[in-house]
């Protein structure tokens with residue numbers, strides 16, 4: 001029930017994948033919009049909304065990685081080639097690593113404004129700041145953006161891999177997750 005079947009992901013992993021997917025897409029698109037297009041006077045408010053979602057993603061990703069360690073993943077389709085298995089493992093590990101590190105960098109960044117971002121997890125749980133000091137603001141901003149855009153590139157390659165399975169390999173991999 002909580003774990004996975006031999007040939008398909010269990011409900012908890014499917015739900016977490018779905019919510020995580022939604023959060024990452026919103027964070028990237030909204031993050032880009034708020035820094036490029038949002039009216040100056042509403043920016044700080046937008047940053048706080050973005051940070052609240054980012055904290056939720058951080059929590060979800062930590063839970064997801066824990067779950068992944070607790071329950072065995074379904075076996076890949078038997079006909080998978082060695083390079084496909086290796087690339088899938090590497091790509092999935094990178095997705096987890098960049099979701100975590102991008103959110104942690106954002107969290108660090110939140111404390112380095114002249115007035116720290118007051119964003120709450122789920123809109124009501126206060127989150128302590130892990131970093132302060134305006135002198136490192138620029139550096140963290142740059143790193144956070146770099147990690148976010150690298151994550152976006154990983155998501156695109158993940159989608160290409162999904163299409164490869166769906167249309168070329170025709171191995172019904174999508175049905176394991178959705």
Ligand code: HEM
Pocket residue numbers: 017020021022024025068073076092093095096155158159162173174175176177178
């Ligand atoms: C922001 C978007 C997304 C992120 C961050 C993401 C992340 C991940 C991660 C980390 C895994 C690995 C699960 C594990 O082995 O622990 C995974 C698996 C999977 N994802 Fe995504 N995903 C995203 C979007 C999508 C979309 C849009 C699709 C389909 C159109 C998709 C299809 C799949 C499938 C089919 C698997 C399972 C592969 C298998 O059965 O081995 N993902 N995803």
Ligand code: HEM
Pocket residue numbers: 024027028029031032035047050051052053054055057098099100102103104105106107108109110119141144145148149151
């Ligand atoms: C994985 C989660 C996250 C993703 C994918 C993400 C994505 C983004 C993106 C795409 C931008 C625009 C970068 C650019 O200028 O090109 C951005 C900016 C920003 N993010 Fe995030 N973010 C995440 C988590 C967080 C968290 C947890 C916080 C704070 C607690 C945060 C705070 C900020 C702030 C303050 C900016 C504006 C930086 C600036 O002044 O230019 N982010 N984010």
